[in-house]
Amino acid sequence: MATVLLGGCLDNGSTYAPPANFAATAGDGRVTLTWTPNWAIDYWVFSATDPSITAFNWIDLPNAHAYTIVPTPLYLCGLFMGDQYYFAANGRTSGGPGGPSSPTVSATPYDASTTSWMTGPTVSGANIYGVGYTSLFTCWNSPTTSGAGIFAMVGAGGAIYTSSDGKSWAHQAAPAGFTSDLYAVTGYTAFTNQYVPWPGLPVPPPQLWVTVGAGGSSLYSTDGVNWQIGGSNASTMPCINCTTNQDLHDITQAYGIFVAVGNAGTIMSTYDGLNWIMAANQPSSYNLWGIARGSVYVAVGEHGTILTSPDGSNWMAPSTPVTSNNLRKVAISPMGSLTGIVVAVGDQGTIVTSLNNGLNWSPVITLPGAPNLISVTVENKVFANVSADPLLEFAAPSSEFVAMDSTGKVYTSVNGIEWSGPSQTPISNPNAMFASGFGYVAAGNGGTTAYAF
Numbered sequence: 001m002a003t004v005l006l007g008g009c010l011d012n013g014s015t016y017a018p019p020a021n022f023a024a025t026a027g028d029g030r031v032t033l034t035w036t037p038n039w040a041i042d043y044w045v046f047s048a049t050d051p052s053i054t055a056f057n058w059i060d061l062p063n064a065h066a067y068t069i070v071p072t073p074l075y076l077c078g079l080f081m082g083d084q085y086y087f088a089a090n091g092r093t094s095g096g097p098g099g100p101s102s103p104t105v106s107a108t109p110y111d112a113s114t115t116s117w118m119t120g121p122t123v124s125g126a127n128i129y130g131v132g133y134t135s136l137f138t139c140w141n142s143p144t145t146s147g148a149g150i151f152a153m154v155g156a157g158g159a160i161y162t163s164s165d166g167k168s169w170a171h172q173a174a175p176a177g178f179t180s181d182l183y184a185v186t187g188y189t190a191f192t193n194q195y196v197p198w199p200g201l202p203v204p205p206p207q208l209w210v211t212v213g214a215g216g217s218s219l220y221s222t223d224g225v226n227w228q229i230g231g232s233n234a235s236t237m238p239c240i241n242c243t244t245n246q247d248l249h250d251i252t253q254a255y256g257i258f259v260a261v262g263n264a265g266t267i268m269s270t271y272d273g274l275n276w277i278m279a280a281n282q283p284s285s286y287n288l289w290g291i292a293r294g295s296v297y298v299a300v301g302e303h304g305t306i307l308t309s310p311d312g313s314n315w316m317a318p319s320t321p322v323t324s325n326n327l328r329k330v331a332i333s334p335m336g337s338l339t340g341i342v343v344a345v346g347d348q349g350t351i352v353t354s355l356n357n358g359l360n361w362s363p364v365i366t367l368p369g370a371p372n373l374i375s376v377t378v379e380n381k382v383f384a385n386v387s388a389d390p391l392l393e394f395a396a397p398s399s400e401f402v403a404m405d406s407t408g409k410v411y412t413s414v415n416g417i418e419w420s421g422p423s424q425t426p427i428s429n430p431n432a433m434f435a436s437g438f439g440y441v442a443a444g445n446g447g448t449t450a451y452a453f
Helices: none
Strands: 014-016 023-027 030-034 042-048 065-067 074-077 085-093 105-107 117-119 128-139 142-155 160-163 170-172 182-189 207-213 218-221 227-229 248-254 257-262 267-270 276-278 288-293 297-301 306-309 327-332 342-346 350-354 373-380 399-405 409-413 420-424 430-435 440-444 449-452
Touching: 023 105, 030 085, 074 128, 074 142, 128 207, 128 440, 142 182, 142 207, 142 373, 142 440, 182 257, 207 248, 207 257, 257 288, 257 297, 288 342, 297 327, 297 342, 342 373, 342 399, 373 430, 399 430
Parallel strands: 128 182, 128 430, 182 248, 248 288, 288 327, 327 373
Antiparallel strands: 014 085, 023 030, 030 074, 042 065, 042 085, 085 105, 117 449, 128 142, 142 160, 160 170, 182 207, 207 218, 218 227, 248 257, 257 267, 267 276, 288 297, 297 306, 327 342, 342 350, 373 399, 399 409, 409 420, 430 440, 440 449
């Protein structure tokens, strides 16, 4: 569908030359457009899947769109993977008519989950146990999809690393004297897409990072660089109703509320990383290994434990366990896709799936070779020439689940029930994998890392 826009408001503005060094770079279901910035000029960008596109003929072309007064870099997401996209741009000032069209550039989005893995740097000799991400800037055409942000990794002895691209990493110091193993980390950004006034350079918006680990330990940071000790441990204050020092294995967040799970069915939450409170009820005494949040919260753990919650505090368990195998991680289809698909993975190739937010679960799927699955992630994806899926009530798939096993092989599914793979990645001993919305980062023993963007 074309986005109908006028060529200009014919006000007191004027035309201007197209952006210099206009370029397109393909990515995981997206294209990134860059040019030499000139903050005094309003640039418009036009796209279609037709090579004849210019800034003036775009409206009648297939899959045509226009994006007005845009920054560089410009992230365009949710594009058909495997289809070639073409782009043109022009400039104007003060609402004037558009100037001459730029040369046309093109790029073809792809699926990075199985084809684009690269070996990353070895960050240290310490084992890395958790990878997390927070978005700073969203895609111009998809405000629920991240365009760029900050990655974090945590591990043995309080190891913390951060990265702006998931490829190169900077060590960040834990608080003095803190040596606990850290198992999981996640972040929250209060206001994405912040720009300062003139000259218009982007600035990092407010963030909150929380990481959890052994003995109920936790750290928090408002910038990913400077970390402070949190109050999740029963021996530290403030922690409301904290009665144990159980290991915390995973953490998720929604709208700035962080919920962590751990041993002996422990579930607790915080809004600032310092003040923690135990969940209103904890219906299982088994160790919990993973948690995710979509339309509901879902936690998984030992002996096939599955718990669901509408708010992260009040929890319930299915009346009949789906499996007795340990479940290690869980992912839920993101907003903007077919909501309600929940996938949990675990030992011996175990995969269990719910198509209705955890109310009912499909029979257990066991992957060939029964590999131990250590992680599962999900991203919104748009597939070219895809057919309606009867397993999704004949809707077209709009997300892709990616699972990784303990040897670094990955498996993919668009419905959580039928799986493809395995595909080998460069990492052979991973402990964690995370999806940013535009790619994947994995990390493991000895500080090894891998990425796919």
